[in-house]
Amino acid sequence: MDADDKTKPLARMIPVLSxxxxxxxxxxxxxxxxxxxxxAVIVLDEIEIRADTTARRFEATPxxxxxxDRSEPVGEAAPTLADTLSEVPGVVVxxxxxxxxxxxxxxxGAGLQQNxxxxxxxxxxxxxxxxxxxxxYVVGLAAPGQAESIEVFRGAAANRIGANVLGxxxxxxSPSGVTAPGLRLSFGGxxxxxxxxxGSYGIDGERADVLLRFEHAQKDGYRDHNGSRRSGIGxxxxxxxxxxxxxxxxSHTDLEFDVAGPLTWDAVRNDPESNHxxxxxxxxxxxxxxxxxxxxxxxxxxxxxxxxxxxTLERGADIYDFGLSLSRTDDSFAxxxxxGFRDTEGSDATLTARYSRMGEGELPLFETGLTWSFGKxxxxxxxxxxxxxxxxxxxxxxxADTLSIFAGGNLPLGGFTLSPSIAFNHASRESEDRWGAAxxxxxxxxxxxxxxxxxxxxxxxxxxxxxxxxxxxxxALALSWTPAEGQFAWISLARGFExxxxxxxxxxxxxxxxxxxxxxxxxxxxxxxxMFATPDLEAQTSTTLELGWRGTWxxxxxxxxxxxxxxxxxxxxxxDVTGATLASVNAGRTRHSGAELGLSGELTETLAARxxxxxxxxxxxxxxxxxxxxxxxxxxNVISLVLDWRPVERLVLTGKLHWVPGRTxxxxxxxxxxxxxxxxxxxxxxxxxxxxxxHVQVTNLTDERYAASTLVVDQAMAGQAAFIPGEGxxxxxxxxxxx
Numbered sequence: 129m130d131a132d133d134k135t136k137p138l139a140r141m142i143p144v145l146s147x148x149x150x151x152x153x154x155x156x157x158x159x160x161x162x163x164x165x166x167x168a169v170i171v172l173d174e175i176e177i178r179a180d181t182t183a184r185r186f187e188a189t190p191x192x193x194x195x196x197d198r199s200e201p202v203g204e205a206a207p208t209l210a211d212t213l214s215e216v217p218g219v220v221v222x223x224x225x226x227x228x229x230x231x232x233x234x235x236x237g238a239g240l241q242q243n244x245x246x247x248x249x250x251x252x253x254x255x256x257x258x259x260x261x262x263x264x265y266v267v268g269l270a271a272p273g274q275a276e277s278i279e280v281f282r283g284a285a286a287n288r289i290g291a292n293v294l295g296x297x298x299x300x301x302s303p304s305g306v307t308a309p310g311l312r313l314s315f316g317g318x319x320x321x322x323x324x325x326x327g328s329y330g331i332d333g334e335r336a337d338v339l340l341r342f343e344h345a346q347k348d349g350y351r352d353h354n355g356s357r358r359s360g361i362g363x364x365x366x367x368x369x370x371x372x373x374x375x376x377x378x379s380h381t382d383l384e385f386d387v388a389g390p391l392t393w394d395a396v397r398n399d400p401e402s403n404h405x406x407x408x409x410x411x412x413x414x415x416x417x418x419x420x421x422x423x424x425x426x427x428x429x430x431x432x433x434x435x436x437x438x439x440t441l442e443r444g445a446d447i448y449d450f451g452l453s454l455s456r457t458d459d460s461f462a463x464x465x466x467x468g469f470r471d472t473e474g475s476d477a478t479l480t481a482r483y484s485r486m487g488e489g490e491l492p493l494f495e496t497g498l499t500w501s502f503g504k505x506x507x508x509x510x511x512x513x514x515x516x517x518x519x520x521x522x523x524x525x526x527x528a529d530t531l532s533i534f535a536g537g538n539l540p541l542g543g544f545t546l547s548p549s550i551a552f553n554h555a556s557r558e559s560e561d562r563w564g565a566a567x568x569x570x571x572x573x574x575x576x577x578x579x580x581x582x583x584x585x586x587x588x589x590x591x592x593x594x595x596x597x598x599x600x601x602x603x604a605l606a607l608s609w610t611p612a613e614g615q616f617a618w619i620s621l622a623r624g625f626e627x628x629x630x631x632x633x634x635x636x637x638x639x640x641x642x643x644x645x646x647x648x649x650x651x652x653x654x655x656x657x658x659m660f661a662t663p664d665l666e667a668q669t670s671t672t673l674e675l676g677w678r679g680t681w682x683x684x685x686x687x688x689x690x691x692x693x694x695x696x697x698x699x700x701x702x703x704d705v706t707g708a709t710l711a712s713v714n715a716g717r718t719r720h721s722g723a724e725l726g727l728s729g730e731l732t733e734t735l736a737a738r739x740x741x742x743x744x745x746x747x748x749x750x751x752x753x754x755x756x757x758x759x760x761x762x763x764x765n766v767i768s769l770v771l772d773w774r775p776v777e778r779l780v781l782t783g784k785l786h787w788v789p790g791r792t793x794x795x796x797x798x799x800x801x802x803x804x805x806x807x808x809x810x811x812x813x814x815x816x817x818x819x820x821x822x823h824v825q826v827t828n829l830t831d832e833r834y835a836a837s838t839l840v841v842d843q844a845m846a847g848q849a850a851f852i853p854g855e856g857x858x859x860x861x862x863x864x865x866x867x
Contacts, residue, residue: 183195188608196278205315234295253300259501268358269430279298287604292551311866313867317861336366336368351400352388385427390850415847418849430458433456451480468510468636479499481497504526522592549604557597558595572584575642616677623670624668632701636660637708645660646658717748743765757796767785782812803835809828822861836854839851
């Protein structure tokens with residue numbers, strides 16, 4: 129199959145699916161759903177009703193959900209994911225690349241073991257997936273500052289939108305020309321070379337509206353080799369033709385960032401702006417294992433173009449929603465020499481179809497839906513020689529498709545509501561090894577002199593082709609009721625099903641901080657060794673019991689969830705003491721337990737407080753090697769406390785405490801731990817006029833030296849470079865204008 133073959137299936141689909149969307153736009157009712165809430169619609173001339181309806185549907189959902197309203201943005205011009213999600217209980221956002229907006233996001237431990245996390249969540253834009261067809265995603269492509277609202281579905285609450293994973297889904301819903309008319313601009317800058325600009329222009333027409341938007345953010349970074357840049361443009365057109373409203377949307381994101389890498393704990397405390405330069409030989413033994421960042425210059429460059437259409441038909445109590453999206457992703461990840469360059473270029477298509485029959489309540493009496501994603505990609509592997517591409521050592525054609533069919537209802541039973549549902553899930557993952565040579569080259573540097581190249585070697589080429597398929601049902605049952613006016617409680621039991629991604633099924637192995645894959649001993653280029661691992665993995669399954677209660681009383685609001693999940697075949701992406709990748713594995717049995725609490729209230733007429741507390745306890749379950757150890761990388765407690773004081777109408781002063789008490793295991797053997805830390809941020813926003821505001825902020829006021837996150841390894845050792853330092857004290861000044 130030649131290189132053009134990968135686009136032919138998508139090319140054949142485009143006229144068929146575009147015709148379907150066009151036909152629906154002539155027949156649908158005058159509403160559009162970009163929200164992922166059950167039965168959600170947008171009525172063009174009743175925007176305030178749409179917002180209230182979406183919020184009420186979230187409040188009545190028997191599951192852990194959070195709606196973040198950003199229709200009146202505050203703060204930075206290009207806020208980070210940590211800024212926008214840190215106050216959502218159950219969502220843990222950790223710096224992973226030294227202050228750049230490429231964090232590790234995990235909900236209930238999903239995808240926690242990956243470095244960086246690329247699995248375990250469904251990321252959506254306007255209800256259509258940003259994930260590749262195999263479920264993987266690049267978290268830095270998300271631009272929360274461009275969203276009008278952010279919808280967080282934790283756990284089984286996301287089943288109805290095709291996310292049957294343990295973590296759930298996050299939907300970034302865009303504004304339109306109706307909700308954001310005119311010209312809006314924002315600028316900002318601050319410490320460590322931070323600069324950003326964002327803007328949008330909306331046109332509110334009688335039968336159509338248009339929104340164009342852009343964002344650019346860049347930063348030199350807190351550490352050496354820590355620069356980043358993200359540019360994005362996008363927009364949407366909402367058309368009303370006859371009884372129909374159809375939204376067409378597109379976005380293009382260009383992302384690049386340096387990977388400053390982990391440090392030893394001693395370096396975090398004494399020189400957190402530095403880079404680790406690899407192990408040193410003391411008395412013939414390596415000390416301080418870890419990557420050689422100054423030599424290898426790890427980084428990532430990703431470009432993604434996403435285009436789609438969604439049409440909603442609302443006819444009385446019946447709501448029909450159809451969506452189509454096409455994406456093109458070009459991703460180059462320069463890992464340290466132990467893994468080399470991984471270049472992936474491919475296309476994906478997603479088709480969704482949903483039907484809801486509304487009853488007297490806020491949720492559908494019955495709903496059903498289908499989500500199908502298909503994609504192909506070419507993946508090339510090159511050795512990393514001083515930050516440049518060296519000899520190629522692998523080439524694969526990767527194919528994936530993922531299908532989810534969902535049906536469920538919300539049945540009134542006296543003062544209760546019974547919500548049964550079931551989903552069928554099928555996924556296929558295929559790799560075609562297109563490496564034609566009998567051997568694969570290996571490279572290495574001298575451990576005694578890491579700048580000196582050793583003679584190249586070669587290992588026999590073992591096929592990396594595979595053809596795997598996974599199928600499973602995910603039933604769920606919830607019972608909800610209203611114990612008092614303004615309160616809502618539920619209990620649910622749900623299954624989860626998560627097939628592995630290509631990154632789980634195909635990985636480089638056998639490298640060291642001074643040699644590429646297939647060369648575990650840099651000084652011995654002739655020794656045969658494995659260069660790739662293609663483990664025959666099972667799908668990860670889970671059974672989760674969840675209890676929740678949310679409501680309001682006088683000036684207090686709360687949202688509390690307890691859950692306990694039993695997992696089988698949890699997908700673990702392991703690394704050795706040097707940080708080099710090992711083959712992904714299925715754990716035997718594991719258990720994930722947690723509590724998610726959000727509190728907000730007005731303490732006085734001018735003082736308001738918000739608290740988000742996440743408690744999580746993830747463990748192996750009588751594992752032959754690891755016993756009942758904690759699963760590495762998950763802090764047990766994450767606490768966020770925010771105080772807003774408005775001494776005068778135009779001024780808001782904000783103080784924020786981010787506290788991670790207790791130690792977090794770095795490795796699954798629980799031998800090395802990350803220390804607790806607490807950060808204090810202060811900010812102020814002043815409205816110069818109704819259409820202009822100034823924002824100032826200082827983060828990490830006390831200039832705390834701490835590790836925001838760590839590598840996740842199976843067996844760590846003292847002195848290992850496994851800690852990712854958090855950013856030091858930083859200042860920011862920005863402004864927002866509306867015309």
